[in-house]
Amino acid sequence: TLGIAITGSGSAVPATFLDNQGLMELVETSDEWITTRTGIRQRRLANVGESLTDLATAAGEAAIAMAGITPQQLDLILLATSTPDDLFGSACQIQAKLGATRAVAFDMTAACSGFVFGLVTAAQFIRTGVYQNVLLIGADILSRWVDWQDRRTCVLFGDGAGAVVLQANDSDRLLGFELRSDGTQNDCLNLPYTPDATELLPGVVVGRGNFQPITMNGKEVYRFAVQQVPEVIDKALFRANLSVEEIDWLLLHQANQRILDAVAQRLNIPEQKVISNLAYYGNTSAASIPLALDEAIRQNKIKPNDIIAASGFGAGLTWGAAIFQW
Numbered sequence: 001t002l003g004i005a006i007t008g009s010g011s012a013v014p015a016t017f018l019d020n021q022g023l024m025e026l027v028e029t030s031d032e033w034i035t036t037r038t039g040i041r042q043r044r045l046a047n048v049g050e051s052l053t054d055l056a057t058a059a060g061e062a063a064i065a066m067a068g069i070t071p072q073q074l075d076l077i078l079l080a081t082s083t084p085d086d087l088f089g090s091a092c093q094i095q096a097k098l099g100a101t102r103a104v105a106f107d108m109t110a111a112c113s114g115f116v117f118g119l120v121t122a123a124q125f126i127r128t129g130v131y132q133n134v135l136l137i138g139a140d141i142l143s144r145w146v147d148w149q150d151r152r153t154c155v156l157f158g159d160g161a162g163a164v165v166l167q168a169n170d171s172d173r174l175l176g177f178e179l180r181s182d183g184t185q186n187d188c189l190n191l192p193y194t195p196d197a198t199e200l201l202p203g204v205v206v207g208r209g210n211f212q213p214i215t216m217n218g219k220e221v222y223r224f225a226v227q228q229v230p231e232v233i234d235k236a237l238f239r240a241n242l243s244v245e246e247i248d249w250l251l252l253h254q255a256n257q258r259i260l261d262a263v264a265q266r267l268n269i270p271e272q273k274v275i276s277n278l279a280y281y282g283n284t285s286a287a288s289i290p291l292a293l294d295e296a297i298r299q300n301k302i303k304p305n306d307i308i309a310a311s312g313f314g315a316g317l318t319w320g321a322a323i324f325q326w
C-alpha cells in the first residue's frame with residue numbers, strides 16, 4: 001500500500017470571546033466551578049454573520065499554504081462537522097470558496113470523533129492510490145445549538161475550525177489507528193431532531209423540522225471517555241508496533257481537562273506530553289484536535305518526526321485513535 005503524510009495544518013477561530021465572567025451573567029455559575037470542573041476559561045463564539053464555511057475555508061487556506069500546494073491540486077475535501085451551514089452539507093461551499101475546482105467535496109459526521117474518523121477515511125483514498133492530495137477540515141459552531149440557559153452544557157462549548165493537508169508519501173506516517181462506535185449509549189449526548197407531526201392529508205402525517213438543543217449526561221460521558229480512550233490508544237499503538245513511551249505528544253479531543261488528565265494518568269503519559277488548549281477555546285467538537293495540532297505545530301512545540309497519539313471521542317457514541325508522525 002501507498003503511504004500518507006500530513007504536510008500542512010491550519011486553524012481559524014472567531015474573534016469574539018466569552019469568558020467565564022461573562023457566562024455568570026447568563027446562568028447561575030461561577031468561574032471557580034467551571035475552571036475546577038473543566039479547565040475552560042474562555043471560548044470563541046461565531047457572530048451571527050460568521051458561517052461555518054467561512055471558518056472552515058480560512059483553516060483550509062492556512063493548511064494548504066503550509067503544505068505548499070495550490071487549491072487546484074486538491075483531489076478531495078472532507079469536512080467533519082455536526083453543524084454545517086446547510087444540512088445538505090457545507091463541503092461544496094468550501095470547495096467553491098477555495099477555488100479547488102478539481103476536488104470532490106463532501107461532509108461527514110462523527111461528532112467530536114469527526115477529525116480522527118476523517119483522517120482515517122482520507123487515508124483510505126490515498127492508500128488505494130485513488131487520490132494524492134486531500135484537505136481534511138474539522139469545524140463546528142456548537143454555539144448555534146446550545147441552550148444558553150442550560151448551565152450544564154453552555155459552559156463547555158466553543159466554536160472553531162482546524163484543517164490538515166494529507167498527501168501521498170513514500171513512507172507511511174499514519175502508523176496505526178482504531179475506530180469504535182456504540183449506538184446503545186446514544187442517549188448520553190444528543191443534538192436531537194424531533195419532528196413535529198404535521199398532517200398533510202388524512203392519514204398522511206409527516207414530521208416538520210424541529211431541532212432541540214444539545215443534551216448531555218456529563219457523568220456518563222466522562223466515564224465513557226476515561227475508560228474507552230486509553231483502550232483505543234493502546235490498540236492503535238499495538239497496530240503501529242509502538243510502545244506508549246515512544247509517543248511524543250498525547251493529543252486528545254479537548255473536551256475537559258479532567259478527562260485529559262485522567263486518560264494521561266491511565267496511560268502513564270507525563271503531563272508535559274499532553275497538549276491542551278481548551279482553557280482558551282472550550283470544547284470545539286470536530287475542530288478541537290486539528291486546532292490544538294495546528295497551534296502546537298506553529299508554536300514549534302511539535303517538531304518534525306514527532307509521534308502523536310490523537311484520540312477523538314463523543315456523540316454516537318463514537319471514539320477512535322490515530323497514531324501519526326509529523
Ligand code: ACO
Binds near residue numbers: 152
Ligand atoms: N455551574 C455551576 N454549577 C453547575 C454547573 C455550572 N456550569 N453545571 C452543573 N452544575 C451543578 C449541578 O446542577 C449539580 O448541582 P446539584 O448537585 O445541586 O444538582 C452540581 O453542579 C454537580 O453537577 P454534576 O453534573 O454532577 O457535575 P460533574 O462533577 O459531573 O461535572 C461535567 C459536570 C463537568 C460536565 C462533568 O460531568 C464532565 O466533565 N463530563 C464530561 C462531559 C464532557 O466533557 N462533555 C463534553 C461534550 S462531550 C464530548 O465532547 C465528547
